[in-house]
Amino acid sequence: MTEQEHRILLTNPEENPKERVDRELSELLQGLRVQSTGVQVLFAFLLTLPFSAGFSRVDEFGKWLFYAALVSAAVASICLLAPAVQNRILFRSGLKEIMLHRANELAVVGGIALAVSMTCSTGLVVEVYLGATPAILIAAGVVLLSTWLWFVQPLLTLQRNRGRIADS
Template sequence: MSVDPSSKPRNETEHERLDRQLMELLQGFRVATTGVQVLFAFLLTVPFSRGWSGVDGTGKALFYVALFGAALASICFIAPVFQHRILFQLNKKPLLIRRANRFGILGAFALALSITASTTLIVQTLAVDAAAVGTALAVLALCGWAWFVQPYLTRLSAARRAEPEEDS
């Protein structure tokens, strides 16, 4: 019978743990940043496309939400890299990790908003408004579940298991 790897200690120093955590965060940001950059680049071309003049007020509002969300997500996913460079060798890794985690969560919210608005804008131009609303709800629900709700529920479950049992 094998031992659960989560119950084994890593045998790493505090410094090694902080290095690992920072590298894991920055690697995650590399993945997210690529997707945000592609979306942002697409959004920057939309007003110059042939069909832009046919986009109504709701479509333009969706576009601005998508554009702002992509810009905010880009800022949030890139910020930890520059902060790491500026605060390099000042023994601020715990602070950098906390900030990077917060930036990552805020960036994910902004990205979910941008993806939802972008997808809704496209569906709105191709189909009826009901399809656009359904698309928006579905995309937002998927992002919300996969990125926030499911990990939060897992975190709550892990915290409950970690609580010491009270004596009766």
């Protein structure tokens, strides 16, 4: 039995490969819909920030945080919306499995960009009101938490359960 056939049996023994890809792509696109809404709100907020009255109080360090937050929010938005746009373009092409793998990669890149944007946005707000040192500490906490929960913990879970999955 190939690894792919084994994965199919683990998810649903009555599901054929086409049904599995359809389900997995649907689940992934649904998750991206939820994520992209939050990213779009953050991106919209960042786009309006320079036009607000208090933005003039932002120092050079804060402006670099702002630029990093803005660009990474744009990257996150693009990456998280790309699978839905590509799904429309590649509709009925028979390339769903390729779309599924690409969408998964884009979701990971979008998640990384979102973590950067959230870290920089939080750092910017803290820097304006409390200074650079607290901003760096709080931003470090945000990056550590997002890195742990979004990437390290799931990768460790995969690694710890590889034997159990292979034995199933």
